[in-house]
Amino acid sequence: MDLFQKCRQFSRAKEIIDAGVFPYFQVIEENHGPVVRMEGREVIMAGSNDYLGLSQHPEVIEASVKAVESFGSSCSGSRYLNGTSILHTSLEKELADFLGVEACLAFTTGYLTNQGVIPTLVQKGEYLISDKENHASIVTGAWIARARGAHVLRYKTNDMTALEDILKSVPPDAPKLIVTDGVFSMSGRIVNLPGLVKLAKAYGARVMIDEAHAMGVLGRGGRGTCSHFGLRNGPDVELTMGTFSKSFASLGGFIAGERRVIDYIKYNSQAFIFSASMAPGNVAAVRASLAIIRREPERIERLRRIADEIREGLKNQGFKLMEGGTPILPVIIGDDMMTFRFWRRLLEEGVFVNAVVSPAVPQGLQLIRLSLIATYEQKHIDGILGAFHKVGKEFDLIE
Ligand code: PMP
DSSP states (O other), X not given: OOTTHHHHHOOTTHHHHHTTOOOSSOOOSEEETTEEEETTEEEEEOBOXXXXXXXXXXXXXXXXXXXXXXXXXXXXXXXXXXOOOHHHHHHHHXXXXXXXXXXXXXXXXXXXXXXXXXXXXXXXXXEEEEETTOOHHHHHHHHHHHHTTOEEEEESTTOHHHHHHHHHHSOTTSOEEEEEESBOTTTOOBOOHHHHHHHHHHHTOEEEEXXXXXXXXXXXXXXXXXXXXXXXXXXXXXXXXXXXXXXXXSSOEEEEEOHHHHHHHHHHOHHHHTSBOOOHHHHHHHHHHHXXXXXXXXXXXXXXXXXXXXXXXXXXXXXXXXXXXXXEEEEEOOSHHHHHHHHHHHHHTTEEOEXXXXXXXXXXXXXXXXXXXTTOOHHHHHHHHHHHHHHHHXXXXXX
């Protein structure tokens, strides 16, 4: 059989494309912050991870342009060799300082960070204990660790009884890492970190948290899930992972924690050593975003208020939302095709959101996911609520 036969037979997307409701790879023609241009029309963006709206901030853009002028468009190599600039080392110091930990290491993307850190730390005969809803990049890291002889065990999402059952089953002296998302990206739910840290301490496990959707969103000045719960990065949660593609308005990822551990990753992680380093413009954008986040923590408060207003507005209209407490709002629709049609009608009404269907969520929990932006004005909030009200009635989802 020909290797390409499966590709030629692949037709999963065709039915939805033919129905004119395909919600993915939607082309953005222009981006002006919370409003973008799609299909020749202005649309409110409620499906991006630019939580603080900093990708449009003049200081971030200027920093990025200046870095390209000074350092060029690419670092043209690995951090190990020619790809470490003063921009990279400065960013790593600034982030470690922001989180109050000893050291930080920047990877080329968030995905590569999880893929690179997990198998470097969890080796043959050691244990990785992972939440079932963790991001795909953690799953990839776990696959590599397992292929190299580590034990990988998964527990029902955010279920501390299930986690404890696993911890009990592992030899007490075995080295072990618990890894979890801080905010689960599909549901917007926040992890029960106090419960998890207590179990980790009781059973001698280390903890790694993926703060992709929590940095710049939760906690004091946007320091993430640890801070949200009054816990400390370092003593309570030994390893903090994050991405620069969301609140930091750029591209890249990082791991932060104890210097000796971060150095070990630096000298041993394949994904770190054998991939070109973050481009100068990207590093500079993160540094500028971090400076703004530190200087203007009120942006985080504003995002919280916007999320509360839209969440309450949708609930009052009669929509069913998963409980979360973050700017990710999952509105349950409950059927694949209906979710796609709902998505399309919202776009026609001037709002872009994300359609999430099985297998990303279980059958019956297909949803429309909103990810909100701190730079919305009242007209954008009203526009989102107005569109949902109109389309919700058309679909008989609300009265
Ligand atoms: N972890 C989580 C929880 C994410 O949501 C994402 C991005 N979708 C990543 C990691 C990967 O980050 P990046 O986009 O920087 O590769």
